[in-house]
Amino acid sequence: MGEGINDYTKNIVDLRRHMWMDGIEVELRRLIWQIAVVGKYISAKIHESNRKLAGFKNIYGEEQLALDRVTDDILKNKLQHSGFVSHYASEELEDIVAIGCGQEKYIVTADPLDGSSLVDTNLSIGTIIGIHNKSIFDSGRNSMVAALYITYGPLITMIYSAGKGAHEFVLDREGEYVLSEENIQLKEKGSIFSPGGLRRDWTAAHLKFIEKLEEDGYKLRYSGGFVPDINQVLIKKGGLFTYPALKKSPQGKLRLLFELQPMAFIMEQAGGLATDGKEDILSLKVTSVNQRAPIYIGSAAEVKMAGQFLSQ
Ligand code: AFP
Numbered sequence: 001m002g003e004g005i006n007d008y009t010k011n012i013v014d015l016r017r018h019m020w021m022d023g024i025e026v027e028l029r030r031l032i033w034q035i036a037v038v039g040k041y042i043s044a045k046i047h048e049s050n051r052k053l054a055g056f057k058n059i060y061g062e063e064q065l066a067l068d069r070v071t072d073d074i075l076k077n078k079l080q081h082s083g084f085v086s087h088y089a090s091e092e093l094e095d096i097v098a099i100g101c102g103q104e105k106y107i108v109t110a111d112p113l114d115g116s117s118l119v120d121t122n123l124s125i126g127t128i129i130g131i132h133n134k135s136i137f138d139s140g141r142n143s144m145v146a147a148l149y150i151t152y153g154p155l156i157t158m159i160y161s162a163g164k165g166a167h168e169f170v171l172d173r174e175g176e177y178v179l180s181e182e183n184i185q186l187k188e189k190g191s192i193f194s195p196g197g198l199r200r201d202w203t204a205a206h207l208k209f210i211e212k213l214e215e216d217g218y219k220l221r222y223s224g225g226f227v228p229d230i231n232q233v234l235i236k237k238g239g240l241f242t243y244p245a246l247k248k249s250p251q252g253k254l255r256l257l258f259e260l261q262p263m264a265f266i267m268e269q270a271g272g273l274a275t276d277g278k279e280d281i282l283s284l285k286v287t288s289v290n291q292r293a294p295i296y297i298g299s300a301a302e303v304k305m306a307g308q309f310l311s312q
């Protein structure tokens with residue numbers, strides 16, 4: 001066997017086998033698998049567009065669509081009439097759209113390419129997916145059944161949870177998603193923090209909280225990409241990501257449906273917490289697809305500490 005190629009004679013656990021062993025219901029397994037396959041197409045599109053970046057025309061003379069619009073089209077087309085998805089909502093669309101006959105079991109929310117402004121810097125970016133079996137205009141606690149994100153970095157990795165733990169897979173050279181870490185569990189506290197927004201725009205209470213983390217020696221880790229920054233907290237088993245309420249935008253920057261709910265679902269499955277500083281993210285009722293919320297997400301000690309500072 002070539003160096004580094006998985007020896008498939010051994011008991012390699014791939015994504016489909018893992019979901020079957022976890023007893024995830026068949027349509028949900030197939031839906032998660034379909035989305036994981038789209039991750040490969042999106043990765044190929046990222047590589048292709050990098051070559052043509054700076055708005056070059058493609059061979060047909062058409063203007064290149066922005067990469068996040070293209071990845072949204074790829075995702076929507078794959079899920080359209082898939083038999084599993086009745087409706088689709090994404091950060092690239094004005095509103096939720098019907099993409100099935102209406103009898104399908106699931107509703108999918110997507111941030112198809114989060115961090116797309118980082119593509120030209122070759123930093124990691126990602127796709128964030130929420131899977132609901134009831135109306136999305138409810139709390140995540142009531143409507144979500146699964147969540148996943150794919151990180152396009154030096155490796156392509158995917159983390160998913162269907163309510164039975166959070167698990168990481170790596171896309172290998174043969175194009176198989178192979179289990180790399182099962183039942184990820186955060187420690188009570190970590191040692192890194194990702195502080196979004198400008199210091200001058202933070203509220204006094206948030207500034208005091210961040211200063212406490214700095215005094216306690218937490219290391220600042222912030223790439224400007226929500227997916228790799230969250231992924232770092234998860235894989236390092238602790239720490240905190242925050243994009244807080246700002247003086248001029250009390251709801252912060254990040255979107256509740258497309259970005260915060262899926263990551264909160266996964267982080268809670270890994271033993272962490274996710275709040276808006278007061279309420280659990282998954283308890284917040286979604287009233288509009290573009291609703292934003294402040295976020296404090298990561299290991300329990302830091303999220304609880306944030307709540308104490310913000311309630312003073
Ligand atoms: P883009 O998708 O426009 O690159 O924004 C990325 C993002 O939504 C999220 O991934 C980051 O956590 C956040 O913005 C970074 O925001 P700042 O640029 O204000 O730090």
